Amino acid sequence: MSDNDYLKDLLKSQRMEEGCDQLVALDEERDKVDALLREAFPNSDPDFTHGGSRAKGTMIREDYDLDEVCYFDNDDTGPGETLEEIYNNVAEMLEDEYIVVRKRSALRLKSKKGKDLYVDIVPGRYIDDNSTDVFLHQNEGDKERLKTNLETHISYVRDSGCTDVIQLGKLWRTRNDILIRTFPLELLIIEVLSGDNSGTLQERFERVLTAFVDEIDDIAIEDPANPTGNDLSFALTDKLRNRLRTVAEDTLDTAGEYGWEHVFGKVEKKATVLPRVAALTAAAASVGAAAPPWSDEA
Amino acid sequence: MERPWFETNPAAFDELRGILRRRYPTLHTEVADLKVRIVGTFAVLGDVELSDRYSICVELPNDYPRSIPSVWETAGRIERVIDRHVFPRTGALCVGVPVELWVRLAGDFGIVNYLEKALRPYLIGNSLVEEGKPWPFDESPHGSEGVLEFYQRFIGNSDPAAVGNFLIAILQNRLRGHWNCPCGSGKPIRNCHETNVRALRSLPNFLLASSVDHMISLLEMQTARSN
Incomplete structure (x- = not known):
């Protein structure tokens, strides 16, 4: 199998089909939040999407x-009268049912037992009756409110012609524990490929990584919904740029030396994968005697 | 100030990076504050796409690979409490009693030896605990009692005074093979726990001294309790 075919297979294995267990669980949580919102704010009719x-x-x-x-x-x-009030009131309402982690503009939901539910709620308010622009409250940073537009964001990414490379980039970020948020990563990839998006998935992904190695300090990103008003510099610090450069360089070297399957690992067919506990138990048996873990206050 | 190992021995640093590329392609070196840290994800079930991955940071000591590295789980997956074998103050993982790690790894804390023989079992155990299963290996008691328990398993003696004196004899290079074995069998060491005693004699002095300190702590606790 060629490296490019391998990468395409890898992405296929990462696809989440409608109706899969994870999406059903997310939808159930979404419906629960929707009902809570409508009960808490009976005279409102928010767009919840x-x-x-x-x-x-x-x-x-x-x-x-x-x-x-x-x-x-x-x-x-x-x-609420103000954006901050809306943010806090929605958070407080959700706190009856969830542990709510207050992020920059979003509210991350965890179960009361602390399990991450992988659901972010982003409260906001339309800026007028005629447009889809919204203001979001910002919990961090210089500005207390941020103007943005969800439809612009979605179409900018969805119609970029780069969604496959973005998916691979997200997997690369996760596997290598690079702490870049999704939106700036998407913007970086689209920016790099805006000059040339031709070639195979492998060629385009390698083009992105090469740009991270050679040009990461010079790549500028801006919010397509608010190019001048939304400063994204906090999302792409010097430290993060260095990390992107280092990992991209290592990844390209590794792929060049051993191939892409070595970088991301074998694509397992679901049917051949042992249940997690069985796999872990087998792994524990295979490592033999281990040093007992210990703890010390020292 | 002494130059760090990766500057005095760049070939060793290149070799380390080569090992990571070959065996752990999602772990990467970071150099900052004169330290080398290895950062990324570690797949506990081996190199398969659906593996169970931990975000880790391994800080290599200045005399790498001769001392034990420190390691952190960086995604907040392992609760930072002593019963999960985490140092509460620093958040570093306690993958084993240091003296036992040294013996098991024969003093070789090269990255492969450390990840495979010390960290991987620990993380597999943690994943099973997350699934509601028991820890699959032995667990040491906390603090000095855990150190004493190692010596009980290793040389068959659970008396902190006897273990402490035995370790002091090693530190002072007075120990002889015809001495009675510390396990209390009445046999000479050379006919009893000779292999394990030899392993203890190869320990660096600071680890032996640290064990002696733990034995003294236990004796002090015993004295306090009896008063």
Whole structure:
């Protein structure tokens, strides 16, 4: 199998089909949040819909979550007078049912037992009656509010012609524990390929990694929904750029020396995969006697 | 200030990077603050696509590969409590009693030896605990009692005073093969726990001294309890 065919197979194995267990679980949680919102704010009629990778077509099995935007009408004061009030009121409402982790603009949901549910809720308010632009409250950073547009984000990524490379990039990020958020990674990949998006999946992915090695300090990204008003520099620090460069260089060297299957590992067919506990038990038996773990306050 | 190992021995650093590319392609070196850290994900079930992966940071000591590295799980998956074998203060994982790790790995803390013989079993055990299963290996008690338990298993003596004196004899290079074995069998060491005692004699002095400190702590605790 060629490296390119391997990478295409890898992406296929990462695809999440509608109706799969993970998506059903996400949808159940989404419906629960929708019902809670409507009960808590009975006089409001928020748009509660998919944002993020599910809407963009870039979801992968190994690194997925559900971004649900919750946008209230411009003149709706039911959930709060200010953006901050909306953010806090939605968070407090959800805290009856979940552990809520307050992120920059989103609210991450965990079960009361602490299990991550992979669901982010993004409260916001339309800026007027005639456009799809919204204001989001920002919990961090210089500006307290951010103007953005979900439809612009979705179409920018979904129609970029780069969704396959973005999926591979997300898998590469996850496997190598690179702490870059999804949106800046998507923007970086689209920016690199905007000059030349020709060739196979392998060629295009290698083009992206090569640009990370050679040009990462010079690649600028901007929010397509708010190019001048949304400063993304916080999402692409010097430290992060260095990490992208180092890992991209290692990855290209490894792929050049051993091939792409060595980088990402074998693509396992679901039917051949042992249940997790059985696989772990077999692995424990195979390592033989281990040093007993210990702890010390020292 | 002494130059770090990766500057004085760049070939060893290149070799380390080559090992990572060959065996652990999702782990990468990072150099900062005169330290080498290995950062990325580690697949505990081997190199398959559906493997169980941990985000880790392994900080190599300045005398790599002669001392034990420190390791952290960086994604918040392992709760930072002593009962999960994590140092609460630093968050580093306690993969084993240091003296036992040294013996088991024969003092070779090269990255492959460390990841395969020390870290992998620990993480497999953690994954099974996450699944509600029991820890698949032995577990040591916390603190000094865990150190004493190692010596009980290794040389058959659970008296901290006797173990402490025995280790001091090793430290002072007074130990002889015709001495009675510390396990209490009445046989000479050379006819009893000779192999294990020889392994202890190969330990670096700081580890022996640290064990002696633990034995003293236990004796102090015993004295405090009896008062």
